[in-house]
Amino acid sequence: xxxxxxxxxxxxxxxxxxxxxxxxxDKEEYIQIxxxxxRFGDSTFYKNIPEPIGFKRxxxxxxxxxxxxxxxxxxxxxxxxxxxxxxTAKNISWLENFYAAMVPAQGEIQVKPDKIFKYQLAxxxxxxxxxxxxxxxxxxxxxxxxxxxxxxxxGIREFILTGHSQGGAINYLLTAHLFDMQSKGMMWKDIRFxxxxxxxPKPGNLHFAYDYEDLxxxxxxxxxxxxxxxxPEVPITIQTLNDFNTTNPFSNAEEIIKKQKFMxxxxxxxxxxxxxxxxxxxxxxxxxxxxxxxxxxxxxxLPFYKMPDFIDGGNYSRVGPFVxxxxxxxxxxxxxxxxxNNFIHHMMAPYIFLAxxxxx
Numbered sequence: 001x002x003x004x005x006x007x008x009x010x011x012x013x014x015x016x017x018x019x020x021x022x023x024x025x026d027k028e029e030y031i032q033i034x035x036x037x038x039r040f041g042d043s044t045f046y047k048n049i050p051e052p053i054g055f056k057r058x059x060x061x062x063x064x065x066x067x068x069x070x071x072x073x074x075x076x077x078x079x080x081x082x083x084x085x086x087x088t089a090k091n092i093s094w095l096e097n098f099y100a101a102m103v104p105a106q107g108e109i110q111v112k113p114d115k116i117f118k119y120q121l122a123x124x125x126x127x128x129x130x131x132x133x134x135x136x137x138x139x140x141x142x143x144x145x146x147x148x149x150x151x152x153x154x155g156i157r158e159f160i161l162t163g164h165s166q167g168g169a170i171n172y173l174l175t176a177h178l179f180d181m182q183s184k185g186m187m188w189k190d191i192r193f194x195x196x197x198x199x200x201p202k203p204g205n206l207h208f209a210y211d212y213e214d215l216x217x218x219x220x221x222x223x224x225x226x227x228x229x230x231x232p233e234v235p236i237t238i239q240t241l242n243d244f245n246t247t248n249p250f251s252n253a254e255e256i257i258k259k260q261k262f263m264x265x266x267x268x269x270x271x272x273x274x275x276x277x278x279x280x281x282x283x284x285x286x287x288x289x290x291x292x293x294x295x296x297x298x299x300x301x302l303p304f305y306k307m308p309d310f311i312d313g314g315n316y317s318r319v320g321p322f323v324x325x326x327x328x329x330x331x332x333x334x335x336x337x338x339x340x341n342n343f344i345h346h347m348m349a350p351y352i353f354l355a356x357x358x359x360x
Contacts (some may be wrong), residue, residue, distance in 0.1 A: 003085045008287045010298035012125060013152045016081060018264075019158065019192075020075070020077040020078060020079050020158060021079055021160065021192060021194050022221050023194070023218060023219030025026075025222055025224070025323045025358075025360065026225070027356070027358050029160075029226060030196060030198075030355050031347045031352055031355050031356065032052045032053060032054070032055060033052075033083070033198070034049075034080065034198070034348045034351055034355070035050060035051065035052040035053075035080065035160050035348075035352075036052050036055065036057070036071065036073055036083050036178040036199055037083060037086075037162075037163075037164045037167070037198070037348055038100070038348045039052075039057070039071070040071070040085045040086070046348075048284050048349065049348060049349065049352065050095075050269065051246040052073070054072065054075055054076045054077070055073045055075050055076070055081065055230050056073065056074050056076075057071055057072070057073050058072055058073070058074050058146060059071065059333070060072075061140065061143050062143075064139040064143070065111060065135055065136055065139025065140065065302070066092045066093060066095060066096040066132070066135060066136065066301060067088050067090045067092050067093040067096075068085065068096075068136045068139045068140050068170070069081060069084075069085040069140075070084045070085060070140055070143070070144065070163075070167075071083045071085075072084060072147050072151075074151075074156070078155075078156065079156065079157075079158035079159065079160065079161045080148075080151050080156050080158070080159045080160070081146075081159070081162060082144060082159055082162070082170075082174075083148075083163060083167070084136075084140065084162070084167035084170045084174065085163070085164035085166075085167050086163065086164050086165030086166040086167040086168070086199075087166040093275075093299070094133060094165070094326060095132070095294065095297055095298065095301075096132040096133065096136060096166065097132055097166060097201075098132070098288075098290060098294060099130075099131055099132035099135075099289040099290065099291070099294045099295070099298055100131070100132060100290040100291075100292045100314075101110050101131065101286060101291025101292070101294075101310040101314070101352060102128040102129065102130065102131070102204070102310060102313055102314055102316075103127075103128060103129060103131045103134065103207060103308045103309070103310060104127070104128055104129075104309075104311060104312060105119075105120070105121040105122040105124075105127035105128055105129045105176075105204060105207075105208050105211075105326070106119060106120040106121065106127075106198050107119065107120050107137055107308070109135070109305065109306075109308065110304045110305060110306065111135055111138045111139055111302050111305050112139075112304065113302065113304050115142065115358045117137075117138035117141060118137070118142055119134070119137070119177055119180075120124040120175065121173055121177060121180065121204075121208070121212075122204075122211035122212065122215075123207050123211055123226070124207045124208075124210065124211050126205075126207040126245075127204060127206055127207040127210075127211050128205045128207070128208060128311050128313060128349045129173060129203055129204035129205075129208055130169065130203055130204060130235065130316075130333070131308060131310075132298075133166065133169045133170050133172075133173055133203060134173060135298070135302070135305070136166070136169075136170040136173075137147070137170055137173040137174055140170070140174075140268070141174070141177065141325055143286070144174065144206065145181075145187075148187075148191070148326070152191065154321065154349070155312055156268065157188075157189065157190055158191070158192045158193060158194070159192070159193050159194070160183045160193075160194050160195075161174055161175050161178070161193055161195040161196070162196045162197070162198065163195070163197065163198065163200070163340075164198040164199050164200075164201065164234075164348070164351075165198075165199050165201070165231055165346065166201070167198075167200075168197035168198050168199055168200025168201075168223070168259035169197070169200045169201050169203045171195060171197050171200070171202075172195075172197055172200060172246065172319055173203060175193065175195040175197075175212075175216065176211075176212055176215065178193055178274070179193070180215065181213050188336050192220075193220065194220050195216065195220065195221040195222070196221075196222055196223070197221075197222070197223045197224070197319075198222060198223075198224045198317075198351065199224070199225065199226065199229055199231055199232065199346055199351065200223055200225075200231075200232060201232060201233075201234045201235060202232070202233075202234065202237070202316040202318055202319065203319055204316040204317070204319065205206040205313060205314075205315045205316060205317055206243070206315055207219075208274050208317070209214075209319040209320075212319050212322065213319065213320060213336075215226060215308065218282050219240070219321075221321070222320070222321050222322070223318075223319060223320050223321070223323070223338055224322075224323045224325065224351070224355075225322060225323070225324055226325045226327060226345050226346070226350060226351055226354055227323065227324055227326050227327045227348075228331070228345040229326065229334070229345040229350075230331075230342070230345070231346050231347045231348070232318065234316075235290075235314075235316045236286075236316070237314065237315055237317070238279060238282050238283050238286055238313075238314035238315070239277075239279065239313075239314075239315040240275055240279045240280055240283050240312065240313055240314075241279070241315045242312045242313050242314070243315040243346060249274050252328065254269075257260055257269050283312065283313065286314050287310050287312075287314070291310045292310075295307045323358075325351065325354035325355060326354070327345070327354065327356060330357075331350070331351065331353065331354060332348075335350045335353070335355065
């Protein structure tokens with residue numbers, strides 16, 4: 001901590017702390033972030049991606065949780081970037097992605113022996129999120145907040161929160177957590193957060209999406225997506241009748257069916273039972289495989305983590321607002337579709353290529 005404070009004081013003494021961040025998408029800002037993100041890999045990974053211009057990395061966290069890690073960069077303009085690493089090649093990092101049976105967006109979990117992480121990531125009690133990425137948030141949260149404190153102490157009031165892929169999914173939850181802390185007076189009100197989730201998968205259900213997009217409206221939060229990338233399409237969505245708002249035509253469907261004529265009643269009842277039963281069966285399988293059977297593997301890595309109460313739903317939803325980097329004919333000439341390289345459209349280089357050509 002003392003080393004970080006010294007580095008911050010030395011570096012920040014040369015900076016101007018006027019307001020620099022602007023709302024909405026800035027492609028030059030995003031390109032620099034993608035260059036930072038590439039530095040999570042080794043030199044062979046980023047050999048064709050230039051160094052970030054105007055930024056200095058002042059901190060890299062230890063590995064926490066399920067191979068989670070984040071970097072702190074400082075801009076020469078006087079703002080900070082908190083960049084959450086995405087999925088790595090390690091099995092436990094992929095396990096974090098596959099642990100996907102939904103849990104409530106508010107509650108508490110324990111991933112460390114001496115710390116219970118309490119969270120409220122949405123105000124709607126029907127909101128739910130991905131449990132694996134919630135573990136990622138819980139693992140890095142204390143460290144992120146302590147470094148925000150350090151930055152605040154040397155005059156930094158503006159922060160970009162970002163992450164690519166799994167890092168983007170965790171960043172959705174981190175953004176919601178920090179906004180919630182601000183609303184409760186647990187974080188300085190004069191801090192400005194700008195959140196950029198890049199190539200992120202779906203972090204929660206539709207009720208979480210509603211709450212997040214309302215909470216972050218004003219152009220200060222966005223999700224950047226390459227239209228050819230499959231990762232933002234996962235996790236697989238299973239919508240059941242439990243996922244609807246309380247007032248809906250399905251809540252009393254059986255009563256309505258009973259009032260129909262005999263033959264109509266038979267047909268409608270069969271259709272209703274088949275559709276409802278199929279989605280419920282799919283959800284139960286989802287919860288069993290990606291929740292209950294995955295949990296022992298999680299607990300093996302995190303012995304203090306207790307299995308949560310998984311909700312009856314799996315309605316994963318896209319969370320915006322969105323900036324679409326549209327893959328066109330020119331793009332596919334450089335990055336053609338592939339049956340052997342599933343991540344060709346997901347890496348930093350294609351995102352940077354599309355961002356450079358982006359016209360708002």
